[in-house]
Amino acid sequence: MKQLRLSGSGGQGLITAGIILAEAAIAEGKEAVQSQSYGPEARGGASKAEVIIDDKFIYHPKVVNPGVVLAMTQQAVDKYSADLAEGGLLIIDTDLVPNPPQGKKIISVPITKLSTEKLGRELFANIIALGLLVKITGVVSLDTIKAAVANRVPPHTVDKNMEALLIGYQAI
Amino acid sequence: MKQLRLSGSGGQGLITAGIILAEAAIAEGKEAVQSQSYGPEARGGASKAEVIIDDKFIYHPKVVNPGVVLAMTQQAVDKYSADLAEGGLLIIDTDLVPNPPQGKKIISVPITKLSTEKLGRELFANIIALGLLVKITGVVSLDTIKAAVANRVPPHTVDKNMEALLIGYQAI
Amino acid sequence: MSQPKLMQGNEACALGALAAGVRFFGGYPITPSTEIAEQLAEQLPKVGGTFIQMEDEIASMAVILGASLAGKKVLTATSGPGFSLKQELIGYAAIAEIPCVIANVQRVGPSTGQPTSPAQGDVMQARWGTHGDHPMIALSPWTVRESFDVAVKAVNYAERFRTPVIILLDEVVGHMREKVVLPADNEIEIYSRRQPTKSREEGYQPFTPEADLVPNPADFGTGYRIHVTGLVHDDTGFPSGSPKITEQCIKRLHEKIDCVKDEITHYDEFFMEDAEIAVVTYGGTARTAYAAVEEARAQGKKVGMIRLMTIWPFADKVIKQAAAKCKALLVPEMNYGQLVMEIERAAAGQTKVVSMPKYNTEIFTPNEISGAIDQLLSEVAK
Amino acid sequence: MSQPKLMQGNEACALGALAAGVRFFGGYPITPSTEIAEQLAEQLPKVGGTFIQMEDEIASMAVILGASLAGKKVLTATSGPGFSLKQELIGYAAIAEIPCVIANVQRVGPSTGQPTSPAQGDVMQARWGTHGDHPMIALSPWTVRESFDVAVKAVNYAERFRTPVIILLDEVVGHMREKVVLPADNEIEIYSRRQPTKSREEGYQPFTPEADLVPNPADFGTGYRIHVTGLVHDDTGFPSGSPKITEQCIKRLHEKIDCVKDEITHYDEFFMEDAEIAVVTYGGTARTAYAAVEEARAQGKKVGMIRLMTIWPFADKVIKQAAAKCKALLVPEMNYGQLVMEIERAAAGQTKVVSMPKYNTEIFTPNEISGAIDQLLSEVAK
Amino acid sequence: MKDYEEYFRTNRLPHIWCPGCGNGIVMKSIAKAIAKLDLDQDKTVIVSGIGCSSRASGYMDFDTLHTAHGRAIPFATGVKLANPELNVIVITGDGDCTAIGGNHFIHGARRNIDLTVVLFNNNIYGMTGGQASPLTPTSKKATTAPYGVVDRPFDPCQLAQAAGATYIARGTAFHAAQLPDLIAKGIQNKGFSLIEAITPCPISYGRRNKLGDSPAMLKLMSESAVPLTAYGKLAPEQQEGKFPIGVLHESHFGEYSKEYSHVIERAEGGQK
Amino acid sequence: MKDYEEYFRTNRLPHIWCPGCGNGIVMKSIAKAIAKLDLDQDKTVIVSGIGCSSRASGYMDFDTLHTAHGRAIPFATGVKLANPELNVIVITGDGDCTAIGGNHFIHGARRNIDLTVVLFNNNIYGMTGGQASPLTPTSKKATTAPYGVVDRPFDPCQLAQAAGATYIARGTAFHAAQLPDLIAKGIQNKGFSLIEAITPCPISYGRRNKLGDSPAMLKLMSESAVPLTAYGKLAPEQQEGKFPIGVLHESHFGEYSKEYSHVIERAEGGQK
Amino acid sequence: MSKLIIRTNRCKGCNVCVTFCPKKVLALDTLGKIYAVDEASCIQCGQCELRCPDFAIRVAPKEAK
Amino acid sequence: MSKLIIRTNRCKGCNVCVTFCPKKVLALDTLGKIYAVDEASCIQCGQCELRCPDFAIRVAPKEAK
């Protein structure tokens, strides 16, 4: 069972990223559960999306010991990284998380900056993060995730999103 | 325990008559309970007021074996006189109850006609009936019921109502 | 003590509320509760109070909550359909801890049902009518005088616990008239509006509970500038999404009532010392039950009776005890069988619990209950 | 059978309703139910159906009842505050026998509460939220696929029994996404709208019950000229004040459901053969409970589980049986302890019933339930 | 043209209304309007709320729906949308329509859904025994206004117009010959139509306000109701105590069920 | 004159609204209006419903009441009637005020109770993520109107006027300098006042309808809002897509709490 | 053929027809039910039928002459 | 004294002030927070303060000359 948590602030597109990841897992014949939790804010505020992937039916639907936590804001790190599994991995956005926690295995990537600098808009940060996650965890293959992304995003944005995915995949 | 039922149609003032009777009983130091039941009609339809008078607290608030039933319409007789106590008395308005039931002790008085003919309006039929009831049952004294009526009706109608009470009291 | 008077249950309820200090009524007419509103439309302005007829029952509930926050003791009155409409805001009053009293004069339901006929069909709704978790206090009188007393108690409890309190009248008691002697003003105990005991500077927070687990949010206009919300909130009154705060918030709502449960569980026991079976009853039905039980006792039958004035919180202990010593409990109700379920639960298999539902618009007759008593006595004798 | 898909519970619920023939949705947005409306706003017109957003939840309930009478299968969806507002008209649907389905995606209450957090706090309200007496059917799914299935069942039951049916979703199941494989259209059993079996001339009366105690009032516009009212009525559909009719009217409403109670009581038993204790659970909580129970079994602990899909009518028999053979029943619920009261009642003192409430916005963890299981096992071992 | 009695469930008569209650006159006017237009009796639905006036649905021989207090319009909206070929007429009281039902009233008008709403305005809550309604005139007495009403009544016609109704008329029970026409025009309008029918409640309103019996109240109406054009010519002080009757407003806007049918066409065609 | 920030609970800032949400601008305008009139901060109460906009009550340093969805006006009515010396300001959204709260809105206006209602009109249900409201323009898209809204929005100002409001004004978040004045005048009116403040919701409304970001939406407002007198001079076809701003209506009628105080005087004196 | 058809069971004695009859044809009996005191004077104007709230009077159409 | 007081923690980077500043004084940094690129050009017109939905900018009043 793989337990992943994608956290950040409302509007960063992490729920979409979580959905795509779960769909990719299903495309590979696995079971997947995706859930989320958020506050009253439509934008901003801490929010998280969780994905569990397994070979058999998943009963308890929330992540208990996340093997990987992606945190796209400082608030998200503070709120959602404490229960990271022993030996688990914390992936952070370098610029948006100025104070990373101590004593954790951390991968820091300037995800949002990559998006603005390479693709001209912040908008693709979630897909970049997805590429990164897939590369690091290997939960699904690159091809699968490509298909899953293409399937979900608006048709006229497919190319840009493919670019984003690769930027993330190649970021480490 | 005296159990009286005043029945007729909505608008005939029988609830008021029942209240006055109960107030008179209280004025004489007795316990009294008054209740009513009616249908959806504001005017017309069968309705009843019940009064129970006793020397001690009255628990069950509805008449079970009415000793006296006053019925001011045919519908009321049909609906509310069946459970008259053994040996009980049925008082009816002669004109408004064309088909009185068989096998009951009945006193028939043209109550409404008395009201229109002697007092010019139907309006006083309820007080005439009250006079009649008091005379027949003796549950309260004439003086007490006079005071009770005077106490309830609008000040400018007291005289007419006293007249009505006496018309009823002297009707048999 | 006043002169004996013929008075209607609804009227006594209105006068009780007035005596307890209610100075604001907002309502919407509905049979068979309307006399409460009509009485107060006349009486309230005489004592400087305010009566307002609102556009519907929801607005009626809202307007009294606003008035309560601005410092008035408040009442509304309704019946089944209106009671259903008020549920959302009853929940609001519970979580925002706004003192208020709701008189529900029950009639036959569901829906428009039989508007002028008696029932006790909203007993479970009084407890569970709104969404989410909160406790409820509901009192049901069985006499006209007690309608007055229960109204006083309801207002006092609402103020003391800062919670909605329901007066569960039924059409029988609400519409009947009987002789009553009302208490003199100085015989009536009144619980005044709770006030902050310190200033903001001294660290006052509007929703910090006192020792009795009840907070003292300041009345509007008194300079405290508090915030009131129907969202889960912390002691400051401001919303919080924290699991810990949420737990505290909901838990304290329950515990402030739980911790006084015995004190506010009012009931009468009649002939219970040696009762083999007992009739458990409430509201208008209890009057008929009493007549039957008294009669049975007169005939030497070992029948007792428990009459609940407090319907919620439910008198578990009382019922448990009765269940432990009686061979059967008979539960006549003017509904399809509601409170009997709680009685069954509390009895926990210790004794036989017999539901005696009636829901045909007519009240029980003493004979019906006597018959059921006799049958039950013969059954338990076997 | 369709392709495996990632799907949300709310979406599956909407699609299930659509598959069962729902062609009319009236609603008012509220978190966390809104996706059901949004889904149907898009899908319904594609199949010639109608979606309408109304001015509030009361109007939403009213509009679907009107549409149902005009022959459509209907659905509305809401959450706590809106569910409270709908209560009056749910009672109307019950007494006027209008088929309709209400999906209530529960969130933390009372009042606005915690709008985006999960709870199971409306379980008792689903049964007792409206005034007066009528029965209720409420079904609660535990998986996304079952949200689809339950929606189909709910529509079928509403039509078959001409009664309101409630889908008690919780935010956990409503908002989570998981892999589902939906049944093919021909695998779905559908109960069509009941139709009159004779003409007026042949003595047809719209509310005369058939053998199954359910009447066949004609759809509006089909020439039968029927009358529908929320007042107590007789077989003709017209109001009657008669005690006898009133009793018949209310009694039949209950009996038409009572007589199929076993058939519509859906539940799963897991590991119950030799269970010493059992977890009784429903909805989203059942998922976590299953994880804990499976784990306990793997460790050789004699724990079973009963998962209720049908919440109302309550599964008395199932619980009675379990109570007779288990030493304790553990009841985790995302509320202050609601259905546990029914379980206590049904257990009737035969076994220990342990309430395990949680109401802090967070769902249970498998560890919490495992811990409670272990403790209970050790207690009963004594 | 059918006789209006053919639209009654005569076996249910006499009705429950009080002697002199104007509801019977207004109900008869609805039947006459239907007769006049020769609506298909099997395709016409009467929907009412709760109140004395709302009891009318039980006496009319159509598919009839006696709903909950205040909710007739949204129920009727459901009937109409589910089967747009039905003629849907709503019967409602002043309390039912403008107190508890006020929101549904304005939203029905806003949507311009094809309903014909006949508002039986007796200026009081009749059924519950005489409480003030939002249409009780200022300073009149009611059981819940023993010192006189302090607030101002709505003008339901103005309200409906501001909300978007496309046909608005006012008549009275005295003007019993005109009323069927006003209602018939409302039925013909494909959109939300309001006909305010002013009607005497001698029992719960007239008595308490010393307006006399039903004939007296009807005479009062004959004096205070003025045809719209004549009313327009009165000086403001002459208008005092009077009100206009006739067709007050007509306008055009897409009817809801029609507009929604276009959505269905587009969606079925796979478009957005 | 106090600084407007003194009317905020600054320890609760930043607020929860999205980047570019106009709610902050409207809330600031309310604070400025209060500053301008120098209202007693301890005798001023803010009452709101539920919605993004209704969250404003939590940020304003008065006695504040965040009620249930749609019910701000009747809660506020209770506050005002219980203590008529309080200034009561209502903050409400377009859904809150005209959908679920529509009936309370028109009844508040009818009673002419002294409340100042500031309607944050963002043409959408913001908080729940972009469903159509009764003020969403016809054919605009919303999550519950994927094929475009088929019905017609209310004009809340016209509705309030027909219902009896005695002060009505409209402003926009773009016209941020004017808005405090419009609100202040509403507070000064002793009676029911409505200020419709048109405000951008870039997230739940703008995006779906391709109206651009907040600055773009504000610019759109600057183009479509026309001062009342200028608007009156436009030909009908020029009015298309434009709307008037400024004070739209003023009238006089007895204020409810004042009128009721006369009832109390009479009743206390034993009169009827 | 009689000019007026009266359904006594429906009449509630409200006096409306009596008041508005231009020819004083109608009156109430002691039980408050309508009857024609002077049917001969009836001009079949239809006022009574038009105004009766209880559908208790029908006026026969004037015969074509 | 500076002409602009910026509360960065309140700024949400909505671009409103940037757009409506007549003198192009303001800009957003990489983290989306406002800063003054050219405070010198500021004419203290108050547009940014007036329009900021987040109370993140205050403009110092022009000094009386």
Ligand SMILES: Cc1ncc(C[n+]2csc(CCOP(=O)(O)OP(=O)(O)O)c2C)c(N)n1
């Ligand atoms: C929810 C609800 N509230 C209140 C009532 C009680 N009620 C029944 S009819 C009515 C008012 C009727 O007045 P109106 O609509 O003017 O009709 P009328 O009787 O005057 O024709 C009221 C308040 C009810 N049945 N349901």
Ligand SMILES: Cc1ncc(C[n+]2csc(CCOP(=O)(O)OP(=O)(O)O)c2C)c(N)n1
């Ligand atoms: C009774 C009830 N129904 C529905 C909701 C859900 N809800 C919360 S806010 C809202 C709409 C808000 O829209 P609006 O009033 O326009 O405010 P905005 O968020 O746009 O400022 C809705 C439908 C609720 N909280 N309570």
Ligand code: SF4
């Ligand atoms: S109370 Fe008034 S409205 Fe009702 S039936 Fe009687 S007269 Fe008519």
Ligand code: SF4
């Ligand atoms: S969703 Fe819209 S109204 Fe709500 S905070 Fe965001 S921008 Fe403002």
Ligand code: SF4
């Ligand atoms: S038809 Fe005319 S004249 Fe003849 S009875 Fe009737 S009202 Fe009188």
Ligand code: SF4
């Ligand atoms: S108008 Fe009709 S009900 Fe009235 S008295 Fe004449 S016939 Fe009878």
Ligand code: SF4
């Ligand atoms: S005060 Fe004017 S010039 Fe200066 S930064 Fe603000 S908007 Fe620009």
Ligand code: SF4
């Ligand atoms: S307007 Fe305010 S919140 Fe927006 S970018 Fe400028 S300073 Fe930041």
Ligand SMILES: [Mg+2]
């Ligand atoms: Mg009326």
Ligand SMILES: [Mg+2]
């Ligand atoms: Mg909005």
